Amino acid sequence: DQQVKQNSPSLSVQEGRISILNCDYTNSMFDYFLWYKKYPAEGPTFLISISSIKDKNEDGRFTVFLNKSAKHLSLHIVPSQPGDSAVYFCAASASGGSNYKLTFGKGTLLTVNP
């Protein structure tokens, strides 16, 4: 049972345009959401997060939107740059426990073309 779903395995955009990566979740206990970026042969690096008490969080070119009623979040990258080409993972956790285990989606490969 996949609790965090990234339905697009890949996305290709032109440099300077907006990239929109989507993520859906099924577990209503999830209340903290994160996006990670991963280059080949490297570990994932944290990009941006959002708590369920918010519906938007912005950090420079990156904005995450959360729609709790739809159990959907999205990551917007504006403007997209070739260096943004990587695999992006959506992750979620439920803060009820003390261990804050993250559940990851399968990832979306973003390619930004010059």
Next chain:
Amino acid sequence: DVKVTQSSRYLVKRTGEKVFLECVQDMDHENMFWYRQDPGLGLRLIYFSYDVKMKEKGDIPEGYSVSREKKERFSLILESASTNQTSMYLCASSFASHGKLFFGSGTQLSVL
């Protein structure tokens, strides 16, 4: 600067060998995790630990065990390596009160 260090970047082992993957963090984090990443399957949790000598199974613990004797170190053990354990292994750590994980660079393990 936060640091999670995995002992090897690349490892080649033979079927049936016992394999140790070591991970050390210098951030005094309570939680430590082992994930594996496979194409099309994303990141899957193998085991995690929320305190010294404590461990809990993740989603795919079969064929693996772990050890956490010190707070900063978390080891993943493949008791008898098999070819289906060829994968990228990622160690991560976090504070107990926060879900943000910090990852190591990963170990690409090939079992022949």
